Amino acid sequence: MPRQQNEDIAMLNVETATRAAVAQEPLFPTPAGVFAQTVTKVCHYTDRLFRFRITRPDSFRFRSGEFVMIGLPNAEQPVFRAYSIASPSWDEELEFFSIKVPDGPLTEHLQKIAVGDTVLMRRKPTGTLVNDALLPGKRLYMFSTGTGIAPFASLIRDPETYEKFAEVVLTHTCRDVAELKYGQDLVADVLRDPLVGEFAAGQLTHYTTLTREPHPRMGRITDLMVSGQFFADLGLPAIDPAQDRGMICGSINMLRDTKHILEGFGLIEGSNNAPASFVVEKAFVD
Numbered sequence: 001m002p003r004q005q006n007e008d009i010a011m012l013n014v015e016t017a018t019r020a021a022v023a024q025e026p027l028f029p030t031p032a033g034v035f036a037q038t039v040t041k042v043c044h045y046t047d048r049l050f051r052f053r054i055t056r057p058d059s060f061r062f063r064s065g066e067f068v069m070i071g072l073p074n075a076e077q078p079v080f081r082a083y084s085i086a087s088p089s090w091d092e093e094l095e096f097f098s099i100k101v102p103d104g105p106l107t108e109h110l111q112k113i114a115v116g117d118t119v120l121m122r123r124k125p126t127g128t129l130v131n132d133a134l135l136p137g138k139r140l141y142m143f144s145t146g147t148g149i150a151p152f153a154s155l156i157r158d159p160e161t162y163e164k165f166a167e168v169v170l171t172h173t174c175r176d177v178a179e180l181k182y183g184q185d186l187v188a189d190v191l192r193d194p195l196v197g198e199f200a201a202g203q204l205t206h207y208t209t210l211t212r213e214p215h216p217r218m219g220r221i222t223d224l225m226v227s228g229q230f231f232a233d234l235g236l237p238a239i240d241p242a243q244d245r246g247m248i249c250g251s252i253n254m255l256r257d258t259k260h261i262l263e264g265f266g267l268i269e270g271s272n273n274a275p276a277s278f279v280v281e282k283a284f285v286d
């Protein structure tokens, strides 16, 4: 190789290395009580949905189904939003499934992250979509719309869920086919997983519906429950408070309507302090 070309390549490498070093240099100090983590994977599904993974701090513990506050190191006082952790509590990394809101204070910037970037995460996880907030039961219904599937992505990868419930029904309603892909890939992975695959094969049902594009099952989960179609499709009796439990995650309106229906079946809302027959968490971010 001619000498000049070699030098050009060497120069290019130096420039790349310098740019990388500059990119790593934080512009703002990391706020107290916050971990600064590195993005390890980003996957865009549609112009509204994407998934990302970050490194997990050694000291960070959480229960499958909990959420954490996420932000970016782009201001002295960064904007934080609640994100359900989509990976199970035993995973080495942390996964999140996010909406992209045009002009959203956080997601407008978050949707542009790339591998190697820094994401901030407050140290304390919390949340009610945890097995501990439910009384024991036979069947667990997980109702989700859009990115509301995230906490269930964590819970269906946790063996404890299958120890506690003989049957797990995950419902996911989206606008169109492309929005279902995250959940479909997730369930396929779970079925192949050496830790939980065998449990999931025998105990997990994935029930998908669409509202704005043709699909074998159409309609909002709320309407399908009210009409009885949902139970007929699954070959199950209507929800029975003696043995059925529920978890709900989606938009504010979806939570309100689904909660109302579960209460109509006689289920009672629980919390970490007072476990009962269903729990609710909003998955709305901007």
Ligand code: A2P
Residues within 6 Å of the ligand: 145, 146, 173, 174, 175, 210, 211, 212, 220, 221, 222, 251, 253, 254, 255, 257, 258
């Ligand atoms: P629809 O298309 O009829 O609005 P979004 O992305 O807007 O949160 O919607 C995700 C899915 O949740 C869509 O299929 C949407 O149906 C559905 N959905 C919206 N509101 C409700 C609700 N109140 N109850 C049940 N499903 C809902």
